[in-house]
Amino acid sequence: MPDTRQEVIKARCFLKERLQRDYTSLRGYEAERSNVRQLLQRTAEMGESNSLLLIGPRGAGKTTLINAVLTDLLENKSFVDNTLIVHLDGNLHTDDRIALKSITVQMRLENAADGKVFGSFAENLAFLLQCLKAGDKKSKSVVFVLEEFDLFCTHHNQTLLYNLFDVSQSAQAPICVLGVTCRLDVIELLEKRVKSRFSHRQVFLFPSAHKFDEYSALFEQLICIPSSKQLQLDADRIDSLELLKSETFTFQRNHFDGIEYTFDKRFLDNWNKQVSKLTKSPAVQKTLQALYDFDVSEAFLKMFIFRLVAQLKPNAPYITAEQVTSLASQYECDHKVDLLCGLSVLELCLIIAIKHHSTIYDRDPFNFEIIFGRFSKFAKVSTTMQGVERPIVLKAFEHLRVVELIMPLSNSGLGKVQKDFEMHKLALTYGQIQQAVLRYQALPTEVAQWAQSSLI
């Protein structure tokens, strides 16, 4: 059925795009959302200066919350007209000099032209401060969004933060400073003067860890394909984003727009029925529980689903429970064990020798000579390992080091010590070695026995 083929490919495309580029739909956090929204609204409409920190673990939806709030507010004409939005990222604006230039450009101050800022750092700072000072309730409100706020705290003297907070606490141009960070102790990073000027408004975003039902519902929701009516509503919601004329905000430019997709009604029903059935299956529930135990954030789940959706093919048009479980087991498997299983027998023998050494000497560091001695003892009695020469063993040892199963004790001693004698440590737990020995295919029995006991 060429028709279904098309539909499946379309569905895959749709789901992938929605998972990746839906920057503004925030689920939950109603109280926090209204809090931030009211704050921004007051800044825009009443000219009140504020500062706020948005704190939450990675993947909790901090940036999405801001995007969602902005999307809400942008529907309001007066907000668009009266507000400038300045977006800074601690990873991009690594010092105040760069940050200032970016602010100047985004605020469209007079000393910027065509995205370039002229004048020295000191001049830029003085000019920006004068501009803000010259502003009053009549001038536009400025919303500063500082992503990775904790990185701004490392700037010299915290000059930028001091000045932003100072402006927000004095009768100058109305500004709102929104800091976004995942560090819970970010306030302690602020210098005492800066701290005093910060208003201590903190909004915490914590994804809930006790609502597995919601989690599985979310799983279903993320795979479901909504009806065209719902798509239309979503499209309307993000219409206002076009008004956001910011150079630095990029999310609105390639935001996901579901309106481009239309699905066959029958396919849609089928698909959604299938998905709800899938979600209810105990295997999937169990897998989801395992995922939920590991990471509660929505971002993590989205990544998982993305891989699921990517497996959709015309001849495998539905997601099956087996796919879900196998993917989850991929997540749970130990990569180091996989790596061990791919080693040669000689290398595994070395690992076993290292393990014996470590158990005896309580993870003391070792060098090649020690390990070679232990290996030689085994090689004497072993049929497979007999006649392996020292250079070959050394090569195998070096390979272990390259794949970082063993790590040199210090980086500095590299050139000074002869490599036979350089001390290393083992970056594996004994359990991992055990697993590898069990899983290793066609491992000589004597090696497996040796792995069990150091006695030869």
Added chain:
Amino acid sequence: MVNNENEICAGQQVIWIGSHEPNTFVKSLQHKNVYFYKKCVYGPLTLAIGDYILVANADATEPDTVDGCDIAKILHLYELREMTNKESCRAIVQWYSRPQAIPHKNFDVDDLTIDFGLEIIEEHRPYDNDVALGSIFRKCLVVEGSSKSSAEQLIKRSKTIPNCPMFVTRYKFVKVKQSYRLIPLEIQLDDAKEGRQKRSCRDGDSTSARKSISRRRVSIAAGNAPSEFVDVNYFNSENKVSPIKIVGGCSVVRLSERKKRDDQPEINANYLVASPLTEKNPKVATPKSRASAARRNLNLSLDKGADTTADSDCLNYSIVQQTPDPKTPSNDMKIKLRLSERRKSARLASIDDERDPLELVLAANTVTSPSKQSRKRLGVSNGDIYHTPTKKSKEPLESVGTELTTSTRRKSILKSATTRLADGTPRRSIQLSNIVEQRIFDNNEIISTPKRNRSKLADQVADADYTPKKSSQKTPSRPRRMSSTGTKVAATDAPLTPSQKLKKIRSGELSPSMEQRHQSLDVGHKSQLQLAREQLHVSVVPKSLPCREKEFDNIYSFLEGKIQDQCGGCIYVSGVPGTGKTATVTGVIRSLQRLVGEDKLPAFDFLEINGMRLTEPRQAYVQIYKQLTGKTVSWEHAHSLLEKRFTTPALRRVTTVLLVDELDILCNRRQDVVYNLLDWPTKSAARLVVVTIANTMDLPERLLMGKVTSRLGLTRLTFQPYTHKQLQEIVTARLAGSEAFKGEAVQLVARKVAAVSGDARRALDICRRATEIADTAGEQGSVKCVNMLHVQQALAEMIASAKVQAIKNCSRLEQIFLQAVAAEVTRTGVEETTFLGVYTQVETIAAFMGVSLPAPGRALHICSKLGAERLIICEHSRNDLFQKILLNVSSDDIHYALRVEGN
């Protein structure tokens, strides 16, 4: 009339003309041995009583331009016959101020229209009116007019002299009934005088005797000015023309007078050729200098010149009989040519009339190109009537010039003066040029206004279109420093290139601004909570600062005393953040400025720098200089300019109050910035009061070097953190008249904050947050009021740590990992654990709780995630299994969070 008895002691450049007048009486000089004169020749300038002069203002951005000078009228010329280190040749002047220097409120009271470009205002505020002749920059022209006609009309009516700065004065700034006002000149100031006398009596009564005496003296001296000025004019009317007469009068009479008058100094000058002063000069003896040769040539030509040509006609008065050099007249044609050129240009320039035409030449040169280069030319142009100095011949002369004077700024004019001096007959040369110009004027039948001149006039008219208010809005920070060019620039809307813009920003002409709102804020009906929230914002400046009265008085009396005594000083203010240091100091400044507005205190400048607003300590100089002049220069330049300003004395300088906030940031390793900032107040000329603010009480001892600490002095003031009672008072003072807060709610906030930091900002922020919570929580219809619950919620949000909450909301494995870390810490008894140890704990706990054991790789993932949240502190993940892990929350928190969850 010829008098030369005292020219030796009169400094190198000053020649007094006329005998001294024993009858003149000036109160401030009563007890000094002074000789008064009516006229003198000072370098290239001929100064007489009643002349208008430009006096260089050392504090101005460019003291060597017209804009950088103050305008004054000479009331007396005198010579101090005492051994002092002051310059002995001095003048008593009547100051005129540019309108920028008059407080703006004075323009608002009446329907005055002041032309900011043209007008000046007769100044009766008590400025020091004793000026050394050395600081006189040049002469200028002032038209006195009545307030009925506008400044442009007056200027139009009077014939303009190109390239001579012209001003109109229509108002005076006089104290009437205890406050200064702008009064039209034509109104006689009997009442004003009365007022002044009354005031001086009152001053005598007042307790601050020292201040009153000094001030009264000055004010009387200034007050005498108008009447005396009339007298002077009257006495001099025979050979002098008052500026007004120049403007309106007919020229013929004046010319005849002029001729008569010119005879005298000429003889005088001739006489001087033989004076010991000039003979002493070794340069006279070196005839090899081309300059002197040229001069001789000129003299010869003059000598020879018959009445046939116009040129020779104009040189009819030559000094000739005296000229001793019988050199061959080889160059004579050339010189004649130059002279005629000069004449032509003079004609073009349509010189109307001046008593000292030479100065017109000077003016022409300075105005057309007021750069340093042209100032060099100025010297040449003085000289080129009779010689063309090459560099070689000039250099030794210059060295003479520097010998003669201590002031380097005035070098240019002195240079020209000494060039002539070196020639042997400086006075005569002045006379010579006088004559030249004079004759030119005589022959100048066609008076044509050159185009350039007209356009300039048009510019001025265009300038006048902007009302002073408008221009004051355009200025960035300090309106009185603004030059008229600023308005012109602001008016042009042409798009600028970046470099042009940068230039404008640097020169302070482009005022920084924010984009304006499209619609203004809605100021509709506000609920009580909203009003309370507005009042509670930290930015709202309260009328008075509660609980800081003592500190306020302390700083107030310190600053007031320093400003009244006109001396410098330092004060160090310390206190933890949020205790109102900066607010108190700015409050003091505001009330002092109010006093200044009421004329109860001498005016002062207020500058403010903040260490945290600078990119590096040395930018402090740039900021200070920018606030003084509105111009941005490099820090090296700013430093040297400030150094100059604060170390050289200047007339009319007012006290500067400098607030240095966050002093500790200004400390670099060398501490040169702090040193300078604290060193300048010790200079007597600086009149600088520095208020330094920092957080730590013992900063001077801990951080600053000994030499800096000693300059900081012992005037210290510490702001204690607010107690809970004070915080309560502060909040209730802001909420005055509002029912939005319950009393116990405020008290809770105050006590909570006082227990932690005593930071007023914190208390206000918490209260503000509480109003928001109350706003959203309260049901519709009920009277919203902040109660304990709301405050508690706000406190929980703002003070309480979220770590417990964070732990509760971790995923199950993350919680297990945290438990494992805690268990490992208790097992080893060491705070620092390694991942390996923790992982074994995780194994046990996971087995115990029946959760599938995560692989080490996933455990590391959890570890890094918790590390990013800073629930634990872990090393770089490069160390893999061996990374060290530190618990960042107390293990009690972990147990608590997980136990509660279990229940």
